[in-house]
């Protein structure tokens with residue numbers, strides 16, 4: 102059994118005050134493989150106090166010192182890359198072929214923060230004023246379960262680069278992964294109190310972070326519902342918030358695109374991370390007269406993707422993280438059928454031979470209309486909705502007809518057209534013709550997908566206060 106019995110405060114692994122615990126469940130088998138003892142509000146307060154005390158000296162460290170620490174954090178993670186990848190497979194169900202890359206990505210975030218730190222201009226002149234960037238203070242980092250390594254390191258890297266100290270409240274569903282990551286932080290020999298990690302529920306540890314006056318900022322990734330709760334809870338203490346929230350990202354394929362590439366890429370984008378990705382392109386918009394061709398290509402793509410145990414080398418789609426998530430996705434698939442969408446492939450239930458775990462059948466719906474639940478709500482599972490348009494105006498209008506605004510995808514042979522469409526889409530990140538993400542560039546959402554930007558220089562700036570000083574000369 103893999104029991105997580107300690108939390109990390111002031112450079113030490115300590116026993117939480119609470120005796121509450123949660124079982125850790127393997128999503129591939131639904132078997133219990135361990136348990137995590139949860140911290141409570143008192144533990145959060147101790148961690149905040151440690152972070153506050155450490156801030157007094159850490160905020161004064163030099164760029165060089167913090168740069169060395171970021172390097173050490175990166176190295177400590179890469180030293181245990183295989184173990185971290187195995188935990189990602191066991192606890193989260195990440196396919197083996199993706200898990201090592203995820204750990205590398207997490208480490209790379211720290212190197213991107215290091216680069217941003219080394220380039221950043223902390224003091225500059227505007228007219229006769231000296232403009233100084235200072236660390237904002239103690240940051241509460243609250244993360245979800247779907248990419249916990251990289252979500253934690255993106256936020257941690259920015260905080261360390263800025264000279265801030267942190268209390269991390271990871272998702273209760275990534276306790277094992279966070280434990281290993283925390284051991285890496287400890288091995289990196291960061292001054293005590295700079296990084297604190299408290300397992301616990303959102304309603305206890307998370308809530309304490311959001312209301313405690315000694316926390317200057319909350320850097321949150323998670324659902325829009327909880328993001329709104331956090332924004333409300335931080336009003337009285339005037340905390341800064343960075344909120345990376347949900348999405349319902351559009352994927353527009355224009356008539357002149359290379360469909361043989363664009364449609365398989367659209368399916369893969371929707372199914373990334375077993376369909377549990379905030380930027381998944383879940384709404385595919387295609388010209389009405391090409392629908393039959395699109396359905397055929399989508400079906401063939403799904404048939405070529407192996408759903409299976411995440412431990413198997415050729416598995417592309419593993420299980421969903423929890424039985425709850427499995428049931429939720431089943432409800433969405435049923436709603437698609439009941440509301441009259443055409444099932445192209447997939448459907449309710451488990452794939453054959455995978456009845457034990459949280460495996461769902463990768464699903465594609467066509468003839469989806471904008472009013473249907475599957476076209477409106479974030480499903481967080483491998484369910485693609487195909488909608489049709491008559492012209493580009495209609496495609497852009499439908500793409501923007503959502504409260505969300507995180508990612509967007511465009512495929513066309515005409516790059517000028519792609520740029521023009523990109524300027525009209527309300528989304529924080531637009532990817533053209535299958536391009537990947539640039540991890541040093543800002544990431545975040547428009548509308549209900551969030552506030553603030555992460556990664557690289559933008560992530561660092563989010564953790565800084567700006568002070569203007571005049572008359573010093």
Ligand code: NAD
Nearest residue numbers: 244245246271272303307308323324327345346347348379
């Ligand atoms: P969630 O909102 O349920 O939980 C996220 C975190 O918030 C967890 O650690 C949880 O314990 C904590 N929390 C819950 N209630 C809280 C409260 N009242 N106060 C403080 N903390 C609280 O999200 P989830 O189910 O873990 O993750 C999936 C969601 O995350 C999806 O909506 C997805 O789109 C979103 N997400 C967004 C991004 C992005 O970058 N925009 C990236 C990944 C995931």
